[in-house]
Amino acid sequence: MQRSTFVRSAAALAIAAASLGAMAQGGYPGKPIRLIVPFPPGGSVDYVARTISQKLSENIGQSVVVDNKGGASGTIGTYEASRSAPDGYTLLLVFDSHAVNNSLYDIKYDTFKSFDYISLIGTMPMALVTSKKSGFTSTEALIKAAKAHPGQINYGSSGVGGSNHLNPVAFARAADIKLTHVPYRGGGPMLSALLAGEVDMVIGSLPTVINYAKSGQANVIAIGTRERIRQLPELPTIDSGVPGYTAQSWVGMMAPAGLPKPVSEHIQSALKKTLADPAVKSKMENDGFNIVNSSPAEFEALVRKESSRWAEIIKAENIKVD
Known part of the structure; x- marks a missing residue:
């Protein structure tokens, strides 16, 4: 009798723990996820989005819908992402231009503070x-x-x-x-x-x-x-x-700043599985893509380094947006 009670209690605790985990994530993901590509179809970032979206949908547990929002070297779509709720339902792919736009444009977001860095996906x-x-x-x-x-x-x-x-x-x-x-x-x-x-x-x-x-x-x-x-x-x-x-060049994934940790970890895990998938990995590598799948800190460190490097060249060449 005591053993039966113990088993029931253990089962109840397990169910409660699972429920708390789901609550911590807000039931995430409970609806389709928008993946903003801040460039028109046909370029490098769009290539990555189209290549990973189907498998990412499977691994994350909801449809991942690619949404092209091009213009102003990626700043229009990036700004839209920065204003979205930090709930994991808006993700953003960025190109290397993300590291230089703050040296060229009067952007309405902060390159670093406005986003949670998910991962450097890879280099090309x-x-x-x-x-x-x-x-x-x-x-x-x-x-x-x-x-x-x-x-x-x-x-x-x-x-x-x-x-x-x-x-x-x-x-x-x-x-x-x-x-x-x-x-x-x-x-x-x-x-x-x-x-x-x-x-x-x-x-x-x-x-x-x-x-x-x-x-x-x-x-x-x-x-x-x-x-x-x-x-x-x-x-x-x-x-x-x-x-x-x-x-x-490089491509990485970010989200609006303030993601709950369980949601961020869920996205990182799904992306890692996606990039390790044999079909995705083979296609991207055969097309010349070097998959990296970094930590958030490693990705942010790269962007900071690139931002400083290109800022010097932009100043030396007096490059300006017309």
Whole structure:
């Protein structure tokens, strides 16, 4: 009799503990989750969102709906996320531009205080890509033409201050050439302009340009890593023509500041499982994405470091938003 009472009591305690856990999370998740992508469809951040959303939905326990809110180098969608309730039903994917927008825009949110950092999802090597119309098939040929015709070669970007803008600025500084910047409203429009020959070159993240290399729609002529990569072993590195030059971009997940700890941990666990899923992992890595899945503190530390680094270049080059 005493044993039966003990078993019933233990069972009751277990149920109570589970109920308290659910209450602590507010029954999370009890409805679909919005994943804000602060850029139009077609770019690097959108690629990550579309790649992980289905498996993330399974692991988090609710539908994860991708919501593209592009404009102003990601600041419009990011601001919208910052004003959302910190309940786990609004998540945000950010690009490396998140680390520089506070140096360029009069933003209405704080890069660090307005958000809880969830995880750095991963990094992507950048690739130097030229349009078929330009005729440039090597870094050396492009630099030679740029030296002969200063300012006549242009490059596209996904907006002022994004990696597609700042990495070519750093490239031009290192190669001692002058290039003309043509900004677009996101990575998708930028790549469309490249394919149409409206711009001569871009420095874009590998996952968004790798198919152009495989299909021959554009000239993917060099990679921003220090060594050649297994996905495209025939590609030389950019620093073979511009010694010491490297370029990479990154994508991470954040949420409005103030998430309850159980909710934050639930999201982190679901994201970790998603990025470890064989199908997701294989696709992203084959497309040139290096999965990191960091801790929140590691992610925030990276953003702070990048913010300081690019702020110096922005000031030195007097880069401003028109």
